Every structure is written in C-alpha cells, then in structure tokens.
Amino acid sequence: MFQKKKIEVVVEAVYLNRVIDAAVKAGAKGYSVIPHLTGNGQHGVRQGRGLSGAFENAMFISIVDKAIADDVVKNIHAAIGEAIGILYMSDVDVIRSEHF
Amino acid sequence: MFQKKKIEVVVEAVYLNRVIDAAVKAGAKGYSVIPHLTGNGQHGVRQGRGLSGAFENAMFISIVDKAIADDVVKNIHAAIGEAIGILYMSDVDVIRSEHF
Amino acid sequence: MFQKKKIEVVVEAVYLNRVIDAAVKAGAKGYSVIPHLTGNGQHGVRQGRGLSGAFENAMFISIVDKAIADDVVKNIHAAIGEAIGILYMSDVDVIRSEHF
Amino acid sequence: MIDVLSAASSNFLSPTILAFVLGALAGFFRSDLEVPEAITKGLSIYLMLAIGMKGGASLATSGVGLDVLPGLVAAIVLSFFIPLVAYGLLKFATRLSTVDAAAVSAHYGSVSIVTFVTATQFLTDIDVPYEAHVIAMVALMETPAIITGLMLARRGVASRAKGSLFTPDMVREIFFNGSIVLLLGGFAIGWATGPDGMKSVSPFFIDPFQGVLCLFLLDMGLVAAHRLRAAQSLTLGVVAFGLYMPLIGAVFGAAAGLLVGLSVGGTILLTVLCASASYIAVPAAMRLALPKADPGIYIPLSLGVTFPFNVLIGIPLYAACIDAIVN
C-alpha cells in the first residue's frame, strides 16, 4: 500500500466550483463530492432551506500525492477566501499509487 | 499545520439532536452532518424507508481539539445510550488551529 | 480506545451490492453507505443525472479489525474489477472493540 | 346494504388497491423499482393536508355541535385503552420482552393514516357518507397510545431508574409531529374557507386525490414487502398477533362507534382506526423513549403485516360486518 493524503473541505455550496478548480489546478487527479451537508460553526446553523443554496454546505474530498498535498491545500485555501468553510487533511493508504 | 481529532458518529437519525447537544456541551465548536446514510450492522439493514425516520441513519462529524476529544467522545457515548450507532476517532491536520 | 482500520470505497452505484457482498464475505461486521456522491477522475465527471444510475457514485465505509483489513481490501478490489471506483484505508480509534 | 363479497371485490379491483398489490409484488421479487423518498414524503404531506381540508370543508357545511364530543372522547379513550389489550395478548401469546411488547402495543393503539385514507376512498366508492369530525379523531388517536405504551414499558424497569416519562423532544414529537399539524391544520383551513374557498384548490387537493393515493399505495406496497423481507425477528406468534389484533381492535372500534351514535360510515372509519397500527409517528417516539425495544419487530409487524391485511381484507370486512349489524 502507498501513503497518500486525503484533503477534505466543507464549504458553502456556491463555492464548490471554485474549490474544485483550485484543487485540479494544483494537480489533484480526481475528487468526490458529497453534495448536501448540514452544519454548524462560527457562522451559525447551516441547513439548506430557502431555495437559494446560500445556506447549503457541500463536502469536497480528494486523495492526492504527498508531494502536492501542500500545494493543493494552499490553493484551495486561497480559493475559499472569506467564504464559509473548513479544511482538514489526513493520511490514507491506497493500493494503486498511480491513480492519485 | 495543527493536529486535531476528528470524531465521527453514525447514529439513527432520531438521535442526531442528542449527539449534537452532547458534543457542543463538551466543547465542540462546530460540526457537520451527512443527513442520510444507509447501513448495516448488529441491528440489521437500515435503509430509511417507511416514512418514520426509525430506519434512517445520519453521520455526525466534528473536528475538535485534542484536549477535549476524550470528553466529547464520552459525552456522545452517554447521549447515544442504547440507541443504534457507532463512533470512531482519527487524526487530522488543520491550518487554522483557533477555528476548532 | 482500540485501533481499527477504516476502509472507504467510492464506486459506481450499480456495483455497490457487489462491494458490500465482498466486504461481508471477508468478515466485515458492518458498514455504512452514502448513497449519492458526485465525482471526477480518470473516467470524467460523474453526476447522477439521466435516470440510469450509470453515472452515479456511492461511498461505502466499513470499520474493520486490523486482522482482516487486508482481506477485506483484497476482496473488494476483486469485486470491483474493471468498474469505476477508488479504495483507500486509514486508521481509526473506537471505544467498543468487539463491535467491529 | 353492503354486500361483503361485492365490497371486497370492488375493493380488490380499485386502481388504488391494485397499485398496492403491484408494489408488493415488485418488492417481493426484488425489483429495482424505487420511489424516491422525497416523493413519498411529498405525497404523504399532500394526502394528509387534503384529507384534513376535505373534512374541514365538510364540517363547515354540516355545522358542528356538542354532539361530536362523545365521538372525540371515545377516540381518545380507545387510543389509551387498546394498548392494554394488545399488551396483555402479547405477554400471553408471545415471548416478547416487556419493553418490546409495550412498544408494539403502542403502535396498535395509535393509527395508520394511510389505512384511514384508503378507507375513506372505499366509502366514497360505495357511496357511504361519514361524519366530518371523524378526521379530527384520527389526530386525537395518534398520541394517547404512546403514553400507555411508555407506562407499560416501565413495568420492566427498576423504579429508581425511572426518569421523567417525557423529554422535551419527545413531547414535541408527540404533539407537534407533522401528521397532526397537517391533519388538524388542513382541517382548520378547510373549515375556515368552507366549500367555496375549497373550490379554488379542488383541482389540486380533491380531483386528483384518488390517483395520488394510487401512487402512494404503490410505494407502500414496495416498502411493506421490503420490510417483511428484511424482518428476521418476527416469530410466528408475533405475525399472528399482527393478523388477529386488528380484528380485536375493530370490535372495540365498532362497539364504540355504535355506542356514541356515529353513522354507518363513521363507525366503519372508527373501526378502521382502531384496527390499524401506526408506522410513522409511534416508531419515531419509541426509538427515542424505548431504545431497547427492537424496531425490527414493531415496524415490519405494523407495516408489513397489519397494514396489508387491513387494506386488502380488513376494510371491506369491517364495512360488511358493521353494515350487517346495523341493517
């Protein structure tokens, strides 16, 4: 098995495309998205009611090579800017190293 | 990057509010929820059909400081009681330490 | 707390049942499923539109004992075959060891 | 006069019942047919609001007097009382634990709104009128059984472990749950606007009603079959209970209906309410209040056994019997 980094971002749904672009530009070869998440944090309860998507969260998940992990994180962080969201990273093992 | 703990709980949907309360009371500053999950375990297949929510699972995710992680776990464990669910914890790295 | 392994699989939705069977046969005592995920990778954008489920992803999550983790991974890997999907594994801590 | 055979056959040949059978067959043969959960919930909101409105508008026409009180009281009493009977039978005839028996019994004191709606459709089809305030009874019967169930469950618990019977979220779950809000709220709207106000919304809430019910029962058939397939904790004794308990409940309901002077139609509906078992509100309350009770028992029993029994056989049977008694 090969060690990779998993980067997870919970972000307001309208910013999802920016996060994706940022990750791909920094070299992420793939990603998964959980489209609807509710949450709570400094900005209060976020529950996607009211039709606008302005209260919806989404989760972005990408497994990336250790070599580019920091770049991806930095890029996403810049893309989020002042949007509502959090980012965290952890270690994962994969079988097919070349896939990520 | 700063090391934090990620606590994840898969629990029957009707207990979600109790889990949230327990985590917040123990000091969790934020959390995310994946509202619909199916699953299987000692209590058999759980797939949210039948309108009652009694067969629905939800996933609760909270990144917390290491210092309070054990308290949060203990509190959630007590809140779940005999409800159907599991809890696990892992290490994550975050950029903004003060957020969690 | 006891160390266990968390195995996560993102796979096209029509293969979910095969992944589940493979994991259970290798000894997994339980699992959770996030039924709808969008994603992108070598096979292009996957977003579950068009009614057929052929463009839908699902996420399979199972916490298993370290002793069987490799077996479960191998079994799932064989079940996926040439289907579209990824698999990764990480460390988690649990309270009730006997549950997994 | 209602002929039991012709009633049953007209019931079996109605599109709604056939749709239920279709769904059950599809579920039984493990078809991948699946009604999205959002649609199911949307349809059930529609049905409850529509049936409430219909009742309210009809009450606005017929007027309301003190004469409805005995019926409403009877409904509450039955909901409190039937779980006692159910619990006794379960402890006598099955090996369910105290807490499981108590949980199951709460379901049988409460009601299944979809069974009720199907019964109103049956009465409409065979041109039997019923009192508007029966719809208020549905709302009144949902909750009391839960209280009886919880008190029965306490018999199995050491007295010092007995906390307060109701937590705040349970109280909310019981009194402000969606079904009650929609039924009573729809009732109030229908009553306030009257039949004239209803006219403007009847192309949505009245005319397509039976078709919507059809689609909903298709899904109920699927769900009932799935639940039954997945049920592993159901013993033969428990399944039998799911078949004879409706009959016993029906007897109480019919007696009470005749006693408080309901019409034939109203008595049939009260009978159906007593014969039916909840699978929405009560399960949720039981998970919160009695986590030890196994949902793998009470849900398949109520949804997979009693619901199909009532919809397919019970409703025409109760109707024919009550009609035979009265005429």
Next chain:
Amino acid sequence: MIDVLSAASSNFLSPTILAFVLGALAGFFRSDLEVPEAITKGLSIYLMLAIGMKGGASLATSGVGLDVLPGLVAAIVLSFFIPLVAYGLLKFATRLSTVDAAAVSAHYGSVSIVTFVTATQFLTDIDVPYEAHVIAMVALMETPAIITGLMLARRGVASRAKGSLFTPDMVREIFFNGSIVLLLGGFAIGWATGPDGMKSVSPFFIDPFQGVLCLFLLDMGLVAAHRLRAAQSLTLGVVAFGLYMPLIGAVFGAAAGLLVGLSVGGTILLTVLCASASYIAVPAAMRLALPKADPGIYIPLSLGVTFPFNVLIGIPLYAACIDAIVN
C-alpha cells in the same frame, strides 16, 4: 373598487394564505414537519414555468405593441434605483457595515417571485385583470439590483483591491439563473403555442395552480419561521427596515405603474414587485461576490420579515391604496 378591509379579509381566508400561516405556526412551535427540499424545488419550478406560460399565452391573445416598452424600462430602472434608497436608509437608520448594507439593499431592488405569484392569485380571486407583460418585468427586475448592490459595496473597499466586478460564474448566475430561464422560457412557450396550445397542458399548469401554491406557501411558512428563529444578527432597526422598506418600495412602484400607464391590476403587481425582496437569486450572487456580507442578516430579513409582511398585509394594502387613488 377594492375595499381594503374586505380585500384583506378575503386574502386572509384564502387557502393559500392560511397554508402559509399554518406552516409558520408549525415552524414557530418547532414541529418536525418538513417538506423535502426536492419537493420545494420541484414546486417552485412548476410555479415559475406555469406563471410564465400563463403570461405568454395571454400576451398571444392580447397582442403586443411598443406600448409595453415604458413598463419594461420602468421595471429595469426601479431595480437599479431602489437599492440606492434602501442603502441610504440602512446607513442612516442602522449600524450595518457598508458591505452588509449594500448586500441587503440589492435584495430589496430585486424581487420575490413567490410574492408576485401570490399577488396574481389575489387579483384573480377579486377579479382584477392585469397586463401579460408584467410577467416579463419580473424577470427584468431580478438582476439590475445586484449590480447596484455590488457597486455600493465597493465604496467600502480600497480602490486597488477592486478586482473585476463580475466573475464568469457570477455572470451566469445572474443572467441564466433558473428563475429567469423558467419565467422567460415559459413566457416564450406560452406565447408561441398560444391559448390553444396551452389547452392541452392546462389540467397540469393552470387548473391545479392555486393548490400547488397552497402547498408551496405551507413550506415557505415553515422556512420563514425557521430562518427567523435562527436569526441572531437581526437588530431591531434592521427588522424595522424589513417592514417599512416594502412600503417605500411600494410607493415607487405605484408611482411608476401609474406613470407608464399600467392598468390597476398591472400597477398593483409592479408595486408588489418593488415592495418585495429576493431570497433566491440575490443571496446566491451575494455569497459569491460579497462573501463578507453576513447571510444571517439578509436572508432572515428578506424571507422571515418582508416576505410574510407582504403576503399577509402588503398585497391587500397596496391593492386597496392603488384602487383608492385610481378610482
């Protein structure tokens, strides 16, 4: 002549408004009643497409001439202009930051389609006709206010930090957002097929319309109540703004409507548009363009304060006043 009291009471007793009240009460008492989001979105697609089609078909009958132009121009001008007034009031009367005030003001220049739809239903109920092209105004008014809002927000930013006003995804969000596509697209379909073509789809798009609106407003009541409950950033001054700003917008709308020669019905609708505040398109645009602006202010204000005010009180009030002025 429209009598303000009888108009208000007929408004209050319509099933749609009562459904809104029911939803709001359920949300207020924290009922677990919840309309699945997919249903809400489905209903809103239906309503926008249907109202567009209706307008288009009616335009195909009445024909269209250059005389509609002043109305359309007035709509665009009002949407650009009203945020300036709103911003001035907010900076004067509240302590909102520049960026928050700018974001809020954009909402009030834009429109709430559901409020508009409710108003058309109100006019239909009291038999007041209106011009078909008013529906095109709705689409035209959605966007300009966003531009004004963004320009106001720049006042608070050092000039070197000013990037381009619009990113590609914002432009798409503004010009091709779902509401505009549905309204104008439905309008075009209705116009192209004419009343004859509409006949084939009217059992779906026309007849059940008011019933669907009823269900939708039930949900809006729930959402409005939830948003209001969760609102912690709303000060008294801001809430007051949510109540008097519609009146000010209404004055501009009424004046413009009479000026460009709209009928009483058309003027009432333009007034309602000016009085209403967006809670779908504008919030999404604001999150992208002004992430610093607090959605905890503009969403509860527009959805929890102004929307209920307009639906319950505003619509009949504006109608009665305009009618009094004209007659």
Next chain:
Amino acid sequence: MIDVLSAASSNFLSPTILAFVLGALAGFFRSDLEVPEAITKGLSIYLMLAIGMKGGASLATSGVGLDVLPGLVAAIVLSFFIPLVAYGLLKFATRLSTVDAAAVSAHYGSVSIVTFVTATQFLTDIDVPYEAHVIAMVALMETPAIITGLMLARRGVASRAKGSLFTPDMVREIFFNGSIVLLLGGFAIGWATGPDGMKSVSPFFIDPFQGVLCLFLLDMGLVAAHRLRAAQSLTLGVVAFGLYMPLIGAVFGAAAGLLVGLSVGGTILLTVLCASASYIAVPAAMRLALPKADPGIYIPLSLGVTFPFNVLIGIPLYAACIDAIVN
C-alpha cells in the same frame, strides 16, 4: 393524411417539444437550472404507470385476440435483431472497440420510453388512433437487445474467460427493472379495472399527462445538453451513427409494422420504438455486464444525440413517411 411539414410544425409548436428545447438551451448555456433527481424519478414513474394504465384500459374496451400475437413477436424479434445491424455498422464505420460497439448496439435494439410517450402524445394531437397492445411491445423490447449485445461483446473475449452470461443481479435488473414493472403493472391495472375504474384516477393519471410530460421533457433537455457537453469520447463517426441509425431502425420498424398488420398509428409507434435508443435500463445493465465499455460513449450518444433527433425531427418524419406509404 399526415402532411410532413404541418406535422413537423405542429410538433415544434407543442408545449412539450418547446419545453424540451428550453431545457436544452438552458443546459447549453450552463444555466444553474436543475430539476431535483427525486422529481425526475417521480415524474418518470408517473409517466410509465400512466401510459401503462391507459393502454390497459383501452385494451379492456377493445378486447384482445390472438391477432395481437404477430405484433408482439415482431417486437421481440426486432429487439434481438437490430443490435446486429447496429454492431455491423459501428464496426464498419467507426473505430469503436468490439466491446464498445456491442454496448452501443444493445442500446439501439432496446427502446426509449420517453420517446415513445412523446410519440403517443403526437398521435393524440393529430388525432391518429393506435392499438392498445403497442404498450406491451415497449416492455417486450427493453430486454432482448441486451442479450444480443452481450453475445456480441463475447466475440472480443478469449473463450476460457467467458463466464456465465448473466449474474443473478443482472437477471433481476433485466426482467424486473422498474420500467417493465411499471409499464406492465400499469397495463394490468388498467386492464383489470377497465375504463370505468380508470375514471376515478383520470384527474391524476390522464388529464395532466401532457403537462407532466412537458416538465419531464424540460428536464430531459437539460440532461441531454449536459451529457453532450461532457462528452469527450464521441468522434464524428459515432455522432453520425447516432443520427442515421434511428433512420435504419425506423425502416425495420415500419416494415415490420405493416407486415404484421398494425394500423398507421401502431406502425408509427413501432417505428419510433425501433428508431429510439435506451438510456435507462440498458446503461445500467451494461455497467454490470460490460464494465470495460465506456459509458462516456453510449450514454451521450443515446441521450444527447439520438433522443433529441427523434423527439424533434424523427417522430413527425416517420409519421409522414408511413402515412405516405399507406395512403
């Protein structure tokens, strides 16, 4: 007699087709308009159940004899046979691998139910009747093509690697998939209850049918445009196949229809079935059975190329040609 131009123009001006165009335009300009997936699935359940019921009820009126058999057999044979033609053409005219060509060909032997429903609507609009049992043909044609496709795919596989053709979940997917259950189930319900029974549900299943189709085609337009935008594996030769293959299928369908003695309307529908390509049942079966086949080819081709072609041009074209031949 059907005039090809007036047929095409009446097709283009029907609200359903215009809604499809609207959706396609919205998707093409990347509007954020999106119909929630639950709604799409709900609408498709409705359409399939309704069309089945309609056919069954009409069969109950017209009666059924052995004379329907040739038509049913022809349908099955066509579904088995057309993939052979498609496969030959693909291997000849494109560079698709064996497995990709086999997968694509299976789609063209099977059918698109929505195209079929649109065609029935077209016939209703121009007052051309058709045989009730055509609806059974739809269900019969879904599956055989899958078998041919899988056998063709085996040509590319070393013989020792050939496992059993069908796994249990594939068999279920093929024979009990949702569409078949709904079409045949609806058919049985309609037939059992007859036109009288249908009356009670017609305000839901019949009257709003065309309006629902309208909304559904709006979504299909969106989906088709999205799929086409995302398609990167489609070469020019493959796209061309998506345009001429329907015509070839149509020729077989028309010939078979006339041969087995279907009416003009029935022949048009069989022609449309042969011309159409599956994008629901077959893709799912192909993912399970032929994971190596690229879904990025067969789904955009069937959904983004052939479906719009048939809906916009094919249906009126086939109708006019068949009418010209017969009259």
